[in-house]
Amino acid sequence: MKTSTAASSNTETRDRLLEAGGEVFAERGYRNATVREICARARANVAAVNYHFGDKERLYEAVLRFADRCSLEKYPLDLGLRRDATPEDRLRAFVRSFLLRIFDEGQPAWHGKLMSREMIEPTAALDRIVDEVIRPRFEQLQSIVRDLAPPGRLSAEQVRTCASSIVGQCLHYHHAQAVIARLQPRLEYRPKEIERLAEHVTAFSLGGIERLARGGRR
Amino acid sequence: MKTSTAASSNTETRDRLLEAGGEVFAERGYRNATVREICARARANVAAVNYHFGDKERLYEAVLRFADRCSLEKYPLDLGLRRDATPEDRLRAFVRSFLLRIFDEGQPAWHGKLMSREMIEPTAALDRIVDEVIRPRFEQLQSIVRDLAPPGRLSAEQVRTCASSIVGQCLHYHHAQAVIARLQPRLEYRPKEIERLAEHVTAFSLGGIERLARGGRR
């Protein structure tokens, strides 16, 4: 029966597997995550994944969809801005939201980490993720970039590479954490540092777009 | 005996293992690379790695050192510039060299790929790599950034984050290849495209530094 009974300790096993799966997949990536560790964290038997989801891959897909739902609630696509926000504010909000999602340690902390994992170590789920999650956000960023330059000053390719440059900067701080920590010890990613980072990436990118819109070499 | 004999088919097994190891480690990362595939590509027995290097990890270390040596020959630290090159030219040369190393398909094509792997999926070798390879290049980039702004206009932290932004942009095009290919089909990384990419990253970053050096928000 689906109704919660005394047999299941509070939350259903299925839900605990989704939660534990999110954690472990985000930490280790799909391939290096083990079903055994996920089940251990969910306080479930090794066979639980296969019983509830079929196999490891379909658990992963379920985790991704679950993460999407949670994340869209917490970080809506409109970034919580008013319709008449300036392009500059929209860029700032985009970058802030991006960084917060990646470094989030809160409830479903792992959505951003799962996405950034998937970008560098793709699985069979990548096609769907690109279509449903990444492309919409990327289009949104491109439209912000377009609005930041006088009309017609940036080619379609320039808009695209600018957007890539912005995304690349944000992801770098997460991917290369191990290296950055060694290059600059005693750096922590507390909320305050993330705000400074967001401010830096925003300003740096505004400068980059500005210069490209100015055209030519100098 | 070390002297080449009729028994070894042309190049020594040890050398072929280094070469094959470089390829496979660069393609799959340390963990997902298998000794069996490396040995197969090197046309050697499965036991060859353990005989010549002790274990997989020490083969990896040997591959890294080997790659370092090859790479330093092809891409010298001075970037082949004259002493009186402008900071702008030095940045352009740095970015170009960085991208070429990552996308290189030539002889020891895998040095850049190995480094970029190590940054996002560190192994026990990371500490040494940061000290001997990454930190020197990063200091070099920071000094370029400093020279691009009027003296005293950028804080030490700003110089550091600018350098990170530049590195992040370059690495992104490599790490996120799978996603970028889906966002923009029929994109190839031929030498010509890499030059355009280098020009973009350079210009974008010059704009970013410029704006930050100008100070304040706008």
Place this chain on the structure above:
DNA sequence: TCCCGATTCAAACGCTTGTTTGACACGAGA
């Protein structure tokens, strides 16, 4: 009370991994 479907569990399966083993081949030095 009995039975049934849903769920959990320990144990095992088949596979891949890195590593070890012992036999074998071969050129050089005595």
Place this chain on the structure above:
DNA sequence: TCTCGTGTCAAACAAGCGTTTGAATCGGGA
């Protein structure tokens, strides 16, 4: 010619992986 060190090889090993199995457990409806 015999011996020895170096290198190669097929085969096996132990450990870890995802998955399967068949029995045990439990509540609710007949």
